Amino acid sequence: MTNNDVLRRIRYIFDFNDAKMIAIFALADLQVKRGDIIAWLLKDDDPAYEDCNGRTLATFLNGLISEKRGKRPGPQPEPEHHLTNNIVLMKLKIALNLQSEDIIAMVTLGGFRLSAPELSSFMRRPGHRNYRECKDQVLRYFLKGLQVKYRGEQVESAETAESTKTPTANSPYAKWIK
Incomplete structure (x- = not known):
């Protein structure tokens, strides 16, 4: 599965809108723009499609952990480079x-x-x-x-x-x- 596919499925499962996705990334200390999220969620054959790298998906998942379980005190975990x-x-x-x-x-x-x-x-x-x-x-x-x-x-x-x-x-x- 591609990172983009995992991101698409998680967004669909939890019915996250763009603002919620941006907020989840922010919980993991990464500022993203709505345009980035839209480009990651497009179909693979769309000309505006962009690959979501492993570090970006790991950051999103770290933010999801903070969203669902609460933010950890102290420094946040470093996202993995290879997911x-x-x-x-x-x-x-x-x-x-x-x-x-x-x-x-x-x-x-x-x-x-x-x-x-x-x-x-x-x-x-x-x-x-x-x-x-x-x-x-x-x-x-x-x-x-x-x-x-x-x-x-x-x-x-x-x-x-x-x-x-x-x-x-x-x-x-x-x-x-x-």
Whole structure:
């Protein structure tokens, strides 16, 4: 997934307008203009499209953490220069105060099954013997699950809907279904 795609999806999931996006960047000590945000959110084939680099997305995610959980006292964390799907997943986990079961539930709502050991391997440091790279597909399903939870939209793929069992009222995932 491109950084622009992640930014677009987060904006859609939480229904942020341009002013809110600027405010979130400001929480992470980065001043951006409305034109920058518009250029990052355009489709890839638009002539005014601009790439959102990893440092910019990391700054936005740091601002999202400050927005959702409160600003940390003291100096703010330095945004990463190179952003991976593992880091994006970790930052969203922190911002939304999610536990491992919650992330598994989100991925399930998105239409994919993920086990606790698989998730644990995504949260490890690179270089650890059990570290595993989070692929685009897993991040996509997680963001889709967030969309289902926060926007109330259902998974639209018939293939995905047939392959996953809908959680029941007694399911551990019932709290995510409204």
